[in-house]
């Protein structure tokens with residue numbers, strides 16, 4: 001029987017190191033040089049590299065990749081425990097080599113790339129010498145991949161890609177774009193002629209692929225295999241977001257509790273008002289539930305596969321968005337006017353909650369998936385009555401006891417007494 005919520009002491013030491021390192025090194029860098037992790041300036045890059053080297057020395061680099069794919073093979077549960085620290089610091093995922101969208105694209109490359117493709121793109125991505133972006137969603141609709149139209153046409157020893165993509169995160173600063181076409185997943189260097197990045201939106205880019213030509217070996221995985229590759233990418237990505245969301249919720253909760261003890265109103269510390277206590281108690285329970293759900297799902301992935309755990313991954317996805325929404329709202333509210341400003345992390349965190357319910361697939365689609373998968377484990381009842389219909393259950397139970405009643409009429413009389421009593425009560 002192994003049903004244990006404790007952490008091995010050796011791994012706890014690693015977690016303590018991560019916690020201290022993020023507080024002492026990662027956070028100060030963020031405040032002095034915002035977005036340092038994406039800077040191309042050699043001096044700032046050297047600061048980032050110094051931190052990344054410390055992470056590598058701890059054996060904690062590119063944690064999300066299994067050993068057979070070139071990572072340390074910690075597994076999702078341990079990654080979850082680390083991510084629930086990293087998620088508190090915006091640049092920590094990059095410092096640990098585990099930032100989206102590169103994690104997802106690296107996972108696809110590691111799983112489906114040829115040796116040549118891995119050498120060309122996976123290694124430089126792992127070393128953060130280059131960055132990637134993922135071009136899947138199209139302007140006419142994102143939730144339904146059957147609506148996607150971007151297509152690659154073979155022309156001699158080249159593929160010619162034509163189409164339009166919407167909300168490619170960090171496309172503008174990526175070196176390579178993973179473009180989902182109706183007939184396969186393609187790797188397109190951003191500088192290729194015909195890649196036209198529109199001026200708006202700034203961070204999640206609208207890209208027109210206008211007869212973009214790439215060599216044949218830029219097809220990743222099999223022809224027509226884009227949907228399978230996309231699932232591989234998104235499955236991992238969703239659970240990683242959820243792990244980091246726990247960290248965000250905990251940050252909001254810490255801020256809520258500190259404030260509840262620090263402000264006074266109507267003759268009391270606000271933490272003594274019952275409606276404030278309710279927000280704290282509800283938030284506490286929601287975070288605990290989310291954390292257990294995320295870690296159990298991570299454990300399931302480790303012990304089965306992403307595919308086997310897909311129902312729980314989908315359920316975690318919409319649950320984390322809801323918990324983040326509720327907890328950040330409670331924290332913002334308890335913070336009062338200050339909570340509505342951009343002088344604390346709360347306003348951005350609250351604004352991020354609906355985003356969490358849309359990015360990597362909208363809540364509604366995940367809920368439909370969960371309901372469909374769950375219903376596969378059930379069958380309709382026969383006849384008019386549900387399985388738990390009391391009269392039918394009593395009748396079946398009495399039939400089971402019949403041999404005993406045959407042998408003992410007194411027992412039968414007692415059972416009939418109970419039956420009469422129940423009939424009177426109904």
Ligand SMILES: Cc1cc2nc3c(=O)[nH]c(=O)nc-3n(C[C@H](O)[C@H](O)[C@H](O)COP(=O)(O)OP(=O)(O)OC[C@H]3O[C@@H](n4cnc5c(N)ncnc54)[C@H](O)[C@@H]3O)c2cc1C
Pocket residue numbers: 101133134135136137138140141142143144166167168169170204355358359360361362363364365368
């Ligand atoms: C922060 C962020 C980053 C992103 N990064 C990327 C990226 O890097 N690459 C990329 O390709 N895409 C990216 N996306 C896009 C994302 O994948 C899409 O926004 C998402 O798939 C939804 O597509 P849509 O925006 O076209 O909404 P739509 O598909 O138009 O859906 C809009 C609404 O319609 C309703 N709806 C849709 N389908 C159903 C259904 N089946 N049942 C019930 N209701 C439904 C829901 O209310 C839904 O919110 C990102 C999105 C965000 C918010």
